[in-house]
Amino acid sequence: MSTLLELDRLEARYGPVQALHGVSLTVDEGEVVAVLGANGAGKTTTLRAISGTVSRSGTIDLAGKMLRGGPETAARAGIAHVPEGRGTFVELTVVENLRLGAYTRRDRQVKDDLRRVTEYFPWMEERGGQRAGTLSGGEQQMLALGRALMSRPRLLLLDEPSLGLAPMIVREFFRIVRELNENEGLTVLVVEQDARIALSISSRAYVLEVGRVALSGTSSELRDDESVRRSYLGY
């Protein structure tokens, strides 16, 4: 498998505060990789640095090409970032949210993709005219995922999708992500506090601690190592 994403000594800062101190990681084509760690470990910042919403240094290669510039450029390069806290356009309708996902595309298959995406989320078709702000938290998270899919991403970034959602909905969400990965070969980099569920769908994982990679390995290794689980993953 070829490497899709490669971060090399990535650093990021919020004003004077440095949040990442040289994070290096790779994601292969068609892989699901999890980034775990406690609050403030730099998980969200890692995703933000990749999509260019925070100032950064170090290099980010996407399919061998160096990624520069802001989020607009990252989106055009094929990165779909589902941010923490849903990230839907609450004032726009469900269909408008989905269409915005396809904003960077110039091909004519957007309609087909609308159909393809609503196959995963049948309710979106019936409620296409509803304003996103009136959806439940779980539905908004699904909509954010649907919108990301509309861009036909090469790489999907998921930031804490489980946050504030009922366990049943979290399971449903990750079931769909797994399905997308298996059926369509979607490459996913997921940041999660809920290590258990993240390890269950990923093949490899990185654990961050205060802006550095503390350890990494295959998900099954991490899951089976009790000392790792206790000291880093908290379950």
Added chain:
Amino acid sequence: MGVLAFADFMQQVVSGLASGGIYASLALALVIIHRSTGVINFSQGEMATLCTYIAWTLTVNHGWSYWPAFAATILFSFTFGVVTHRVVIRPVERGNVLRVVIVTIGLLIAINGFVIWYWSGEPQALESPFGTRTFDIGGVVVSVQDIGTIAVTLGIVLLLWLLFQFTKVGLALRAAAVNPEEARLVGVRVTWMLALGWGLAAVLGAVAGMLTAPSVGLDPQMMQPILIYAFAAAILGGIDSPLGAVVGGLTLGVMLNLIGVYSDFVGAELKLPVALLVILVVLLVRPQGFFGRAEVKRV
């Protein structure tokens, strides 16, 4: 007598709708910028005046006929709006909105000064494309000027609505206005969308200016009262609601016209204070206006 009174009333309603269409256009310009940049553009009226002078120069000094001059002015105003955003607004856009407000007030003064310096303060006459003819519909005498004004303003509003509602760039414009961070993540070039919004707002202003000038005369202060009416209209309809701006503008136009004619006390001189009263009352009683809505948000 009753029929006559009704005909007279309808005449006042129609001419109120014509002024209302003008208020609506400028109010919509204010709303578009408020939604995207988050401030009231105090220079909206002066930008419109400047554009109207361009139309005047083209028709009077260069002998253009009206509609080509109209089209050229629209193009100019769009460019003017975009450039104003890129050059003047964008550098101060981050941070405190007060900075932007102060810059738009500065623009008001600067553009007004430029217009007086370049074209002198003398009132000029801009021809009307619709002439001064009137016609009679069932006893109601209607001027072509009024009907034309209503048609052009509502036509532009309709075109804009179609643009916002049914095109990809319109969707991106709305997305950039309601949630710029998110819009960037889906690849929308937000700063260009904001500039585009300024361009469209300037076009609305130019249309309002060109339709105002034939009846009140073109001078550097021409749009200042209109801007107050547009404020009142936008606040009446809800400062974040494009539909509200249009309904508010038309309502205000008809209302002021009827008050001016039928109330001995108010008369034409007190229209402006009445508009200010409308602003005050709406802000006190229903700050979100007719169509503004309390934000729906779930976390």
